Amino acid sequence: MTDTLTQLIAKLQPLLLDDGTRFDTATCTSAIRQALKEFNLAAPIHAGDLVTPVLGQKEYELDVPTALEIVDVLRQ
Numbered sequence: 001m002t003d004t005l006t007q008l009i010a011k012l013q014p015l016l017l018d019d020g021t022r023f024d025t026a027t028c029t030s031a032i033r034q035a036l037k038e039f040n041l042a043a044p045i046h047a048g049d050l051v052t053p054v055l056g057q058k059e060y061e062l063d064v065p066t067a068l069e070i071v072d073v074l075r076q
Helices: 005-015 025-042
Strands: none
């Protein structure tokens, strides 16, 4: 994530249909930090699997219990 806390607050308040009067900066800061904390606990930070690509192959079988554990697919 490349947004700063100030940028996240500026994006959050319009989503909540607020101009900063109902959900002030302190409230938004607390909510954003709590959301990031919960996300970091749920998403594995350093888990990964490197798959060597085969020319022309579009599908690969992964050794993970469920597809719900996949958070991101990156191209190296």
